[in-house]
Amino acid sequence: MERLAQLALHTTSAAGAPPAPAHPLDPLSPQEIKNVSTLVKKNYEGKIINFNTITLREPMKKAYYEWKEKNGPKPPRIAYFVIVADGDQGVHEGVVDITAQHIVEFQHTTGVQPILTPHDLQTTEDIVRNDPEVQRQCEISGVPPNSMHQIYCDAWTIGYDERWGAEKRLQQALMYWRSDEDDSHYSHPLDFCPIVDMNAKKVIYIDIPQRRRKISKHKHSNFHPKHIAEKFGTKENPSGFRQNDNFPINVTQPEGVSFNLDGHVMSWSNFKFHIGFNYREGIVLSDMTYNDHGNERSLFHRISLCEMVVPYGCPDFPHQRKHALDIGEYGAGNCTNPLALGCDCKGVIHYMDAHFPDKNGDAFTVRNAICIHEEDDGILFKHSDFRDDFQTTVTTRGKKLIISQIFTAANYEYCLYWIFRQDGTIKLEIRLTGILNTYICADDEDTGKWGTQVYPNVNAHNHQHLFSLRLHPRIDGDNNSAATSDAKSSPFPTGSAENKYGNGFYCEKTTFNKVKDSITDFESKTARTWDIFNPNSVHKYSGKPATYKLVSTYCSPLLAQEGSLVRKRAPWAANTTQVVPYSDDAHGYGRLYPSGDHVAQWSGDGVRGMTSWIDDGEANVNNTDIVFFHTFGITHFPAPEDFPVMPTEIFDLMLRPRNLHTENPVLDVKPSYAKTTSEVKNGEAGVDSCSLNVDKASRLAFGNNDCCKK
């Protein structure tokens, strides 16, 4: 499809266009979604169409900053849509100019399959339950007669299976049995795997293992309160919940929040950025700036999680197909949860809703999809003078701003927290919870080294959770560079003239000139970090360029071998970083998705996404407009503690400013407590916002508070 640069010239809306949101990066409103589907329906009159995706096509970077910074025209509202038409292979996709009220381009793309929607997942369960051969296999597995309503499946895209390729729209149904409606079915996996053609709405094949295994007769293991009571309840304590840590911890913010929202534009501390959300990446943070004492400095054009993959490590057929690319195949937006006040996050919360099309093109809303709140962040900085027993002191507490969402990828929950600190640090914390993907294991079966029996007859296979973080930097301008930064000992031996005492060490910075230089891996021996910097913006003291340093240590390497299906489908996951030139060109769409635009049922052959962007590796990435991709995540060897639901496993990364600010950027944050040496001597008050007459919420755990009254 051709990019239409001239669209940036439109400013006024045609009759019938819904009101455009204030900001060009705002997600489509419900009215806009409905408006697009109406236009699309007219275009496809005579066909039975099912809406799969209607989303904002963000304005190109150039057009955006022409508007934002150069008084240029406001970019028109453009939507991208994907539909599946009954009887047609592949997808129909296109672009609608909402402002001008017409379809700009559309095409029938074959050989690809669309992202799965939550509706698709539910349909599959019905198809599987009603299939006579599945019913027969359930019987062979020992499922009681007439209990197909107790059969559940987690519908996964097939990944890719050579037997069918990408022509049919396929799902693999991972099968389970619930002995009653409130069971956790992951305790009762079945051993076979139906393949469902979603367009034909039928089971077309069933993968049946040679060794058959009867369903587990063990009672399911569950985690809902009623099951906790069954498991641990006693006469004295029928609930079964532990009694000794039940007192609430509440957060009080008596004067409300310190952030300010103008529509989707967040201002907090010195940060300013736009909060977007789409079906695929979920939260997208754009046009991020930091107010450096009146100077609004640009930091990043766009930050998002653009892809992920969960490769499983059991080599037996058909488990090689288990490698969900959850963002490209299902969508962190599509699978996002509505969040509950005081529960998913505590304190004073602002929520944003998310809007999607249903299969008929009507808009539906996930309420409270994005949570925005602040938390106390402990000590921001402190120093005390030992000379007067630490009475001369400054103690400044910090706050953090957290933008979060939680999405459910069938069995797993991914809790995503984008965290901002007042000193300019940006953190991404991921909490992984939910339920292990499980497979049946017979009484006499050894899981071998590929999995762990986490419960009787329940095998949880080894797997990884790997994400691709997409950073489009704009540090002090469009031309940026990137480098590895390695802690190195002096190369000269002890006793040499250059390193007489042997203690010398330094930071070795290796700037990427070409794309091929940027394909790097984590190196724990050198405490490797990565610098993203503007070589043209040099610090007046250090002489070093204005930098954001990526500090990321959860960098498990992809364990699947070269040539494996998952490595081909997630080429980006094989390394920790890739840097490519930004491109707004035709088909580029800003180089957003490193496993390609349509991920489901891609074989990994041919050049798409990251493979095409890397190309021959010769393109320049030094002092130009670059996009930085970072693979991070964990390797998960399941254990019984992860079952029946996982206590959150936390991993994170951070981006910190280096050589960007003249000095400590939070000196202007008011301390909680401060006294100079002369104030101590003269018995003067200094600054005090934490003593008990000010902070009524803090108090001693035991005894009275008299000792602390000042």
Ligand code: ABN
């Ligand atoms: N993890 C695979 C998956 C994700 C979302 C929905 C279904 C299946």
Ligand code: CU
């Ligand atoms: Cu896991």
